[in-house]
Amino acid sequence: MTAPTIVDTYLADLRAALxxxxxxxxxxxxxxxxxxxxxxxxxxxxxxxxxxxxxxxxEELAAEYRDGLLIRRASRSISPITLLxxxxxxxxxxxxxxxxxxxxxxxxxxxxGLVLSALLKPVFPANTGVWFQDGRMISSGTQLFPxxxxxxEVLGMWYVPLMLVLGSLTLLVTSTIIxxxxxxxxxxxxxxxxxxxxx
Amino acid sequence: MAKFRMALNKDxxxxxxxxxxxxxxLEMAALASLWKGRLYGLxxxxxxxxxxxxxxxxxxxxxxxxxxKNDGLLASExxxxxxxxxxxxxxxxxxxxxxxREMAEAWSEFSQxxxxxxxxxxxxxxxxx
Numbered sequence: 474m475t476a477p478t479i480v481d482t483y484l485a486d487l488r489a490a491l492x493x494x495x496x497x498x499x500x501x502x503x504x505x506x507x508x509x510x511x512x513x514x515x516x517x518x519x520x521x522x523x524x525x526x527x528x529x530x531x532e533e534l535a536a537e538y539r540d541g542l543l544i545r546r547a548s549r550s551i552s553p554i555t556l557l558x559x560x561x562x563x564x565x566x567x568x569x570x571x572x573x574x575x576x577x578x579x580x581x582x583x584x585x586g587l588v589l590s591a592l593l594k595p596v597f598p599a600n601t602g603v604w605f606q607d608g609r610m611i612s613s614g615t616q617l618f619p620x621x622x623x624x625x626e627v628l629g630m631w632y633v634p635l636m637l638v639l640g641s642l643t644l645l646v647t648s649t650i651i652x653x654x655x656x657x658x659x660x661x662x663x664x665x666x667x668x669x670x671x672x
Numbered sequence: 673m674a675k676f677r678m679a680l681n682k683d684x685x686x687x688x689x690x691x692x693x694x695x696x697x698l699e700m701a702a703l704a705s706l707w708k709g710r711l712y713g714l715x716x717x718x719x720x721x722x723x724x725x726x727x728x729x730x731x732x733x734x735x736x737x738x739x740x741k742n743d744g745l746l747a748s749e750x751x752x753x754x755x756x757x758x759x760x761x762x763x764x765x766x767x768x769x770x771x772x773r774e775m776a777e778a779w780s781e782f783s784q785x786x787x788x789x790x791x792x793x794x795x796x797x798x799x800x801x
Contacts, residue, residue: 537735
């Protein structure tokens with residue numbers, strides 16, 4: 474009937490390639506695919522290797538499962554890493570994904586920079602701040618060479634809470650933009666399946 | 673109706689567009705196959721083949737079923753079968769039925785519009801033949 478070694482190898486590959494899912498999810502997927510191989514082989518009187526050939530490489534099958542999970546998890550997450558990973562995946566599937574990815578990168582860099590600068594203010598008080606000269610802003614952030622007088626720093630230690638709030642807001646807005654894009658793409662995917670094909 | 677074939681190789685460019693199109697319709701088709709009752713994966717594949725001539729690579733349907741289940745549109749249960757091993761049966765949840773209704777309406781509107789648009793193209797083809 475079936476050659477168990479081929480099936481075992483295939484299922485082991487699949488299990489390994491499913492990677493970071495919960496044990497239950499992974500085993501359920503493997504169990505379902507195992508049942509499919511048996512049923513399909515019985516139905517056609519095929520050997521298991523033909524069924525496995527029809528299923529395609531274990532890595533590709535696992536990637537289809539992982540994509541769905543990643544995008545689903547990310548659309549509920551606020552972690553920049555998870556969100557950027559999901560938008561990077563989205564970026565492989567079309568131009569709108571690329572835009573989302575770069576907006577995400579840009580937003581996180583600016584937000585992260587603002588927060589970092591706020592934290593640097595107590596350490597380098599003279600080098601960090603917002604400088605004004607002749608009534609307009611000429612420089613801001615953490616500078617190796619702060620602008621010389623007559624430019625003067627205007628915020629003092631208010632810089633810390635202000636930049637923390639501004640930076641956090643930027644991070645939050647960026648996360649929200651990515652999450653909304655992922656949700657929209659998920660709905661879009663459900664209707665037209667643009668994403669369902671691994672890129 | 674022509675019998676469609678799913679392109680297995682994604683670099684198979686002439687078939688790529690058609691493969692994408694068909695794959696896009698697949699989630700709706702998977703939901704629709706469960707309209708009348710529960711089925712397991714292989715039955716869904718067979719049902720789609722016989723009722724809509726949608727021929728699938730066998731590995732395609734399972735990640736889609738998994739996703740639809742995670743979205744709460746499908747429920748699943750393991751049922752012991754005569755075959756000697758249990759099978760995972762899928763059925764529509766209430767929100768799955770609701771979503772399928774919406775999809776069916778949107779799809780029907782969309783495809784009617786496109787058919788009208790393509791009418792002259794197809795007519796011209798008939799005339800030149």
